[in-house]
Amino acid sequence: MTANHYGFDTIAIHAGQDPDPRTGAVVPPIYQTSTFAQDAVGSPRLGYEYSRSSNPTRDAFQENIAALEGGRRGLAFASGLAAEDTFLRTVCRPGDHVLIPGDAYGGTFRLFAKVAENWGLDWTAVQLDDLDAVRAAFRPGHTKLIWAETPTNPLLSIADIAALAGIAHEYDALLMVDNTFASPYLQQPIALGADAVVHSTTKYLGGHSDVIGGALVTATDDLGDELAFYQNAMGAVPGPFDVWLTLRGIKTLGVRMERHCDNAERIATFLRDHKSVAEVYYPGLDSHPGHEIAAKQMRRFGGMVSFRAAGGEQQAVEVCNRAKLWVLAESLGGVESLIEHPGRMTHLSAAGSALEVPADLVRLSVGIENVDDLLADLEQALG
Ligand SMILES: *Cc1c(COP(=O)(O)O)cnc(C)c1O
Numbered sequence: 040m041t042a043n044h045y046g047f048d049t050i051a052i053h054a055g056q057d058p059d060p061r062t063g064a065v066v067p068p069i070y071q072t073s074t075f076a077q078d079a080v081g082s083p084r085l086g087y088e089y090s091r092s093s094n095p096t097r098d099a100f101q102e103n104i105a106a107l108e109g110g111r112r113g114l115a116f117a118s119g120l121a122a123e124d125t126f127l128r129t130v131c132r133p134g135d136h137v138l139i140p141g142d143a144y145g146g147t148f149r150l151f152a153k154v155a156e157n158w159g160l161d162w163t164a165v166q167l168d169d170l171d172a173v174r175a176a177f178r179p180g181h182t183k184l185i186w187a188e189t190p191t192n193p194l195l196s197i198a199d200i201a202a203l204a205g206i207a208h209e210y211d212a213l214l215m216v217d218n219t220f221a222s223p224y225l226q227q228p229i230a231l232g233a234d235a236v237v238h239s240t241t242k243y244l245g246g247h248s249d250v251i252g253g254a255l256v257t258a259t260d261d262l263g264d265e266l267a268f269y270q271n272a273m274g275a276v277p278g279p280f281d282v283w284l285t286l287r288g289i290k291t292l293g294v295r296m297e298r299h300c301d302n303a304e305r306i307a308t309f310l311r312d313h314k315s316v317a318e319v320y321y322p323g324l325d326s327h328p329g330h331e332i333a334a335k336q337m338r339r340f341g342g343m344v345s346f347r348a349a350g351g352e353q354q355a356v357e358v359c360n361r362a363k364l365w366v367l368a369e370s371l372g373g374v375e376s377l378i379e380h381p382g383r384m385t386h387l388s389a390a391g392s393a394l395e396v397p398a399d400l401v402r403l404s405v406g407i408e409n410v411d412d413l414l415a416d417l418e419q420a421l422g
Pocket residue numbers: 118119120121144146147188192217219220238239240241242251252253
């Protein structure tokens with residue numbers, strides 16, 4: 040399917056997924072095979088020879104995610120972090136410097152601080168919503184990459200993608216955007232000037248909390264070809280069943296995101312007006328410092344809401360423990376609502392660093408249940 044003139048939901052359901060030419064199967068088969076018979080030495084049928092290098096189910100997903108992000112090339116990985124690692128070691132070399140968000144996702148921070156740094160990569164954490172600070176942190180000739188996340192995990196800060204692309208390109212650097220929180224339904228960084236997008240497809244794209252996966256999408260064929268070489272050379276690829284599950288999740292991404300946004304808007308307003316809540320982080324609230332930029336670059340404001348408990352760390356932990364319908368768990372982006380304490384759970388790896396998160400913070404992944412049930416359970420959990 041050539042996707043360009045179709046709307047988002049049509050692309051989500053059809054891109055990369057024409058009915059199977061041999062059988063007419065409407066859904067792409069799970070090609071659960073490691074290798075492919077060759078017709079003669081050096082003549083793989085349809086180009087398939089070994090599933091680390093390529094696999095038809097994975098190809099369907101890769102074509103789909105590239106179309107959803109409006110990019111040239113999509114590449115699938117075993118996890119979001121595998122995608123990040125492959126990207127870093129493709130575009131950077133030891134001695135290069137990268138700017139990362141001052142409140143990056145904990146796993147991304149750990150990848151830079153504990154893995155990439157040992158490999159010789161230098162990095163600086165900077166508040167990406169402060170463009171003067173971004174410019175000041177740039178080391179011309181050494182800074183290869185701005186690594187952006189917007190909205191960020193877990194503080195929901197907003198970076199201006201078009202402005203960051205402008206700065207990166209002025210210095211011949213690349214802009215990478217982690218689009219996990221927004222999903223391509225709400226935000227398309229490549230159209231705003233980003234060179235590449237990374238996803239933890241574990242989250243909204245998969246959408247059902249049943250599969251771990253990652254993806255990269257590039258703005259150009261050249262960067263896509265380079266990454267495809269490293270995808271095969273490094274081998275952090277997903278199995279066919281995992282990408283099949285992700286593809287199935289993506290079919291409903293648009294309708295799910297609308298409901299995530301509806302519910303999150305209601306919950307953010309409820310928390311803003313609640314006496315046990317000191318502060319709410321949701322880019323859809325007028326009071327959010329990134330609200331205007333978010334309104335400019337996002338379709339709506341997403342399903343993630345964080346808040347600080349007025350009663351401090353103890354109360355934040357108690358709210359998480361008392362919630363019944365909200366499942367106490369890491370991860371996000373599934374149909375079911377999750378609650379967690381970032382300081383002791385998802386962002387524990389940033390403890391003691393400049394990226395430490397407030398101890399009284401609670402993070403909500405607002406699901407698509409009936410919002411009144413979610414509100415009632417939060418009310419009782421807040422006490
Ligand atoms: C979860 C997450 C990742 C890492 O993805 P995995 O699939 O868990 O490896 C990266 N970035 C963000 C914003 C995330 O939420």
